[in-house]
Amino acid sequence: MSKIQYFIESYGCQMNDHDSEKIAGMLQKMGYDRAKNKFDADIIIFNTCCVREHAELRVFGNVGALKKLKDENPELINAVCGCMMQQQEVAKKLFKRFPYVNIVFGTHCLDKLPDMITQARLGNRVISTEDGNEIIEGLPIIRQNKYQTSVTIMYGCDNYCTYCIVPYVRGHERSRDPENIIAEVEGLVKDGYKEITLLGQNVNSYNGRNGEVDFPKLLHMVADTGIERIRFMTSHPKDLSPKLIEAMASIDAVCNHIHLPVQSGSDRILSRMNRKYSSSDYLKLVSELRNAVKGIEITTDIIVGFPTETDEDFNDTLNIVKAAYFAAAYTFMYSPRAGTPAAKMAGQIPQNIKSERLKILNEYQASTLQNGNLKYIGTTGNVLVEGCDTRSECKQAFGKLSNFKMVYFPGDESLIGKTVNVEIISAKNNSLIGTEVKA
Numbered sequence: 322m323s324k325i326q327y328f329i330e331s332y333g334c335q336m337n338d339h340d341s342e343k344i345a346g347m348l349q350k351m352g353y354d355r356a357k358n359k360f361d362a363d364i365i366i367f368n369t370c371c372v373r374e375h376a377e378l379r380v381f382g383n384v385g386a387l388k389k390l391k392d393e394n395p396e397l398i399n400a401v402c403g404c405m406m407q408q409q410e411v412a413k414k415l416f417k418r419f420p421y422v423n424i425v426f427g428t429h430c431l432d433k434l435p436d437m438i439t440q441a442r443l444g445n446r447v448i449s450t451e452d453g454n455e456i457i458e459g460l461p462i463i464r465q466n467k468y469q470t471s472v473t474i475m476y477g478c479d480n481y482c483t484y485c486i487v488p489y490v491r492g493h494e495r496s497r498d499p500e501n502i503i504a505e506v507e508g509l510v511k512d513g514y515k516e517i518t519l520l521g522q523n524v525n526s527y528n529g530r531n532g533e534v535d536f537p538k539l540l541h542m543v544a545d546t547g548i549e550r551i552r553f554m555t556s557h558p559k560d561l562s563p564k565l566i567e568a569m570a571s572i573d574a575v576c577n578h579i580h581l582p583v584q585s586g587s588d589r590i591l592s593r594m595n596r597k598y599s600s601s602d603y604l605k606l607v608s609e610l611r612n613a614v615k616g617i618e619i620t621t622d623i624i625v626g627f628p629t630e631t632d633e634d635f636n637d638t639l640n641i642v643k644a645a646y647f648a649a650a651y652t653f654m655y656s657p658r659a660g661t662p663a664a665k666m667a668g669q670i671p672q673n674i675k676s677e678r679l680k681i682l683n684e685y686q687a688s689t690l691q692n693g694n695l696k697y698i699g700t701t702g703n704v705l706v707e708g709c710d711t712r713s714e715c716k717q718a719f720g721k722l723s724n725f726k727m728v729y730f731p732g733d734e735s736l737i738g739k740t741v742n743v744e745i746i747s748a749k750n751n752s753l754i755g756t757e758v759k760a
């Protein structure tokens with residue numbers, strides 16, 4: 322008899338991707354196999370995101386398309402989970418509107434999935450969206466990658482940025498015990514992993530063992546496991562301490578890259594966003610990071626069109642883009658999320674202005690970076706190889722430097738997962754071209 326097959330479609334951030342790895346772990350433990358695509362699957366799970374309206378609309382569209390599959394295979398189990406389903410009203414609406422969805426569950430009920438599947442196989446429909454604040458340890462994880470992976474160090478967020486739905490769907494900040502994190506990383510080192518990303522909504526406020534272990538101390542403990550590379554995300558500028566900068570500078574394994582969302586360059590908008598720093602506080606951090614951490618590259622997130630944003634506010638954002646010199650900026654149009662303070666603010670910006678500002682910002686960011694990578698020509702650095710582009714005549718291996726710069730160099734699939742010393746010989750705006758330096 323063939324095994325039951327599952328298919329998971331994950332939307333949104335790395336945290337969601339990591340939850341999907343835990344879902345896969347539970348399903349494999351139940352004896353199920355991963356399907357190549359949703360048409361072969363007996364169980365389809367959509368792990369949703371509610372941070373942006375666009376992702377939500379896509380989920381509703383994709384859930385609608387499941388009807389045809391259910392008609393063809395009445396035994397098919399359809400499940401929808403994730404942040405969107407932690408919003409009780411949205412979960413109830415979806416459950417009612419799509420009778421061919423068997424299971425709906427929120428982010429706090431992940432560990433209940435095996436029981437819910439058993440119920441669904443008995444012909445029951447299940448919805449579970451209750452809140453919960455405990456940390457569930459020991460869930461099995463099927464990691465997508467054999468050399469690079471994520472380790473969650475904390476859950477939830479207490480910052481309540483006025484545009485953000487996350488604190489309402491992921492709950493209050495809870496930090497995992499450092500012992501559990503270290504045991505997980507030690508296991509990964511033993512399994513040959515080279516790079517980990519420590520995950521949390523705001524890792525800088527990690528507070529292990531009720532304040533005994535802060536984030537810089539955790540970085541030292543993680544580095545002691547012998548892991549080759551440590552990344553972390555996301556960092557809130559208001560909690561980026563001198564001690565953390567010192568840890569980044571002094572621990573070899575910590576990569577010289579930080580993702581530090583600025584969101585806006587206007588102090589008035591930052592205050593309305595409840596970000597608790599000013600543009601000059603932010604630029605001071607940028608300068609401290611650049612002075613202390615050799616070769617650091619900084620990436621960021623920016624929102625345009627926040628309620629009441631004027632041309633002058635938007636210009637302040639362009640100014641901070643120029644002053645901070647970001648290696649990459651992930652830019653978004655503000656999208657109102659029901660239940661957040663900003664959604665109710667007067668002065669919502671028309672869509673055409675938001676689109677125009679986004680276009681200007683992206684062009685400005687690209688022009689700021691023009692020729693900025695030329696400084697890497699002639700330097701050498703270690704690349705952790707992530708893949709191989711076989712489309713060109715000469716196969717190109719690719720991967721990232723510690724500072725998150727993408728590098729391409731002649732090489733084949735055998736290099737995937739290896740750390741290779743590469744000399745940079747030319748530069749494009751978004752990547753570097755190199756050649757392997759043999760020892």
Ligand code: SF4
Binds near residue numbers: 480482488
């Ligand atoms: S820090 Fe702000 S933007 Fe980030 S998850 Fe928390 S509330 Fe949302």
